[in-house]
Amino acid sequence: MATGGDASDQQRFALIYQSNYAPIHAYVARRLRDRDLSDDVTAEVFTVAWRRLDDIPSPIGGWLFGVARHVVMATNRATVPDPLDLVEEALAAREADPSARAIDRAELERVAEALRTLSESDQELLLLMAWEGLPLAQLAEALECSVAAAGVRLHRARQRLRRAVDRAGGSPRDSSRTSSRGTSRSSSRGSSRSSSRGRSASGPGADLGTRRERGGRS
Numbered sequence: 001m002a003t004g005g006d007a008s009d010q011q012r013f014a015l016i017y018q019s020n021y022a023p024i025h026a027y028v029a030r031r032l033r034d035r036d037l038s039d040d041v042t043a044e045v046f047t048v049a050w051r052r053l054d055d056i057p058s059p060i061g062g063w064l065f066g067v068a069r070h071v072v073m074a075t076n077r078a079t080v081p082d083p084l085d086l087v088e089e090a091l092a093a094r095e096a097d098p099s100a101r102a103i104d105r106a107e108l109e110r111v112a113e114a115l116r117t118l119s120e121s122d123q124e125l126l127l128l129m130a131w132e133g134l135p136l137a138q139l140a141e142a143l144e145c146s147v148a149a150a151g152v153r154l155h156r157a158r159q160r161l162r163r164a165v166d167r168a169g170g171s172p173r174d175s176s177r178t179s180s181r182g183t184s185r186s187s188s189r190g191s192s193r194s195s196s197r198g199r200s201a202s203g204p205g206a207d208l209g210t211r212r213e214r215g216g217r218s
Contacts, residue, residue, distance in 0.1 A: 013050055016060060021046070024068050027132055030081040031072050045071050062138030065128065069142065083112035083123070086131060114164035122157040129154060 024045055029038040045068045049056060057063055087108045115123055128134050128142055140150035 009053055013053060016049060016056065016064075017046055020060065020064050023132070024064055027065065027068055028072055030086075031079055032075065032077055033079065034077070037075065037077070041071055041075060042068075057141075062128075062134050062140070062142035065132065065134065065138075065142040066144055081127065081131075083115040084109065086127075087112045110168050111161075111165055114161060114168050117164050118157070118160055122160060125153055125157050126161065 021042070025038060025042040028042050028045070029035065032038050032041060045064070048067050048071065049064060052067075055063075087105070115126065118126075125139075125143070129136075129139050134142060136151055136154065137147055139154065140147045143150055143153075145153075
């Protein structure tokens with residue numbers, strides 16, 4: 001963590017770091033698939049945040065994910081997470097939570113396979129929304145574009161996903177039922193993150209197809 005600045009700056013940065021380290025590290029790790037490199041890159045993300053402390057909006061929204069995207073891409077080792085790996089991760093989280101409803105593995109795998117056929121930009125867009133849990137306004141911040149532009153890109157990506165699911169033998173309802181994340185994944189991020197970003201209690205991927213676009217910050 002960088003040092004310097006007055007006490008109020010250090011206190012604000014400490015809160016940002018504590019509230020956002022886990023989700024940012026998880027985002028970086030899924031794209032680099034290298035634990036040591038992920039640790040270093042996440043540290044660089046927060047170094048940038050410290051240097052640009054005056055630029056950080058309040059609430060922070062998707063700003064930090066935008067920084068993380070840039071730093072990850074600068075490593076030249078970034079990849080889009082394999083959707084099937086995310087299915088396994090989500091199912092493992094659900095199995096650890098006896099209160100969670102049953103998940104249809106075949107349905108999730110069908111949507112994951114359809115997602116794999118999309119462009120990397122579409123996959124990144126849909127995963128930022130559904131897997132990282134960014135609502136539309138925060139997605140626009142992460143992508144450094146207007147809310148309207150993010151909404152158009154998201155709508156088109158959802159349409160392409162639905163068509164891909166249809167080609168794979170599913171139905172539009174199938175693509176709309178995949179959820180953004182399991183309840184146990186949301187709770188693991190801590191109350192500090194859930195206060196700034198809402199989570200759906202449905203299973204991993206449902207929002208990839210038909211999640212309601214939200215213009216306001218959560």
